[in-house]
Amino acid sequence: MNATIAMITARGLLGRRRIWLLVPLPLMLIGLAILARAFGPAPAEWGEGIIGGLGFTAVLPVIALIVGTGVLGSEIDDGTITHILAKPLPRSEIILTKLGVATGVTGLFAGVPLFLVGLIAGEQALAFALVVGAVIGALAYCSLFLLISVVTRRPVLVGLAYVVLWEGTLGNILSGTQKLSIQQYVQAIVDWLAPTELLHGNVSVPLSCVMAGVFIIASTAYAIQRLRTLSVAGETG
Structure with missing residues (x-):
């Protein structure tokens, strides 16, 4: 972790207007739970409809998509990434730092309401x-969306396709x-940690633990490799 990059990333992420997009879904999640309990x-x-159907199907992946694609994708889009790549920093340090910030912010905005x-x-x-x-x-999620932001200019669109089409539509068919499906891994792990009638893993x-690890390690490693390629292109241009 690089403290300077972490601070700049957090300030840039939390200082943008897109951070307000992280607020409505968690509030909706809590509000629906309060209403359901009150009636x-x-x-x-x-429980399963709100926690699994909304919390793990919408709140967690959407927040991760906004944050995961924002910690690096916006810098690639506006060209400021070249300032970071010009510094003598290992590309792994850049990716791991941004992944740490993205995970922390996503975990906070999704974990507290859950x-x-x-x-x-x-x-x-x-x-x-x-x-x-x-x-x-x-x-x-953030490792996957961070990778997507490095390999494509439309990371939000590609990320939405994964969340909505793959996990949502095809996952139910x-x-x-x-x-x-990362969503299924999370539900299975939660159900194992605290068996309850409110949530069931499929x-x-x-398999959930192994595949979650594969997603994290493979996505992070490939993102580092792609950033190295991006740095070469930026330096030679």
């Missing part, structure tokens, strides 16, 4: 498990696609 149904009746929803449902163990799941999911826990 009397048992948490078992609404924790509160767990408490509203009266499941303290689940609340803490949701935080763990949010951090793991944030790391996996073809069960085999769930084995390549992928085995060992």
Whole structure:
């Protein structure tokens, strides 16, 4: 981690207008949980729909998409990335620092509301498990979206295609696609950490742990390699 890059990245990310896009979804998640609890149904009746159907299907991946593509993609778009690449810094240090910032911001904006929803449902163990799941999911999603921001000029569009088409549409139609779904990995891990009627994983826990690790390591390694190629192009131009 490079403290200077981390500070610049966090300031640039939190100082942009896009940061306000991170607020409505978490508030909606908490608000729906409060309403559901207030109207009397048992948490078992609404928990999976709100936590899995909204929290892990929309809130976590969308926040990760906004943050993960923003920590590096905006610098590539406006050309300021050349100032960072001109410094004698290992490309791995740049990627890992930006990934750390993206994971921290995503984990905060997604993990806190999920924790509160767990408490509203009266499941303290689940609340803490949701935080763990949010951090793991944030790391996996952000590593993927950070890679996408390096390899394409339309990272948000490509990221949305993964979240909406692959995880959302195909994930509900073809069960085999769930084995390549970060959302399913997170749900399986949370269900394993705090077994409850509110959330059910559709992928085995060992496979979820292994595949989440594969997503994180492979995406990060390839992003580092692509940034090295990008630096050469920038330096020779």
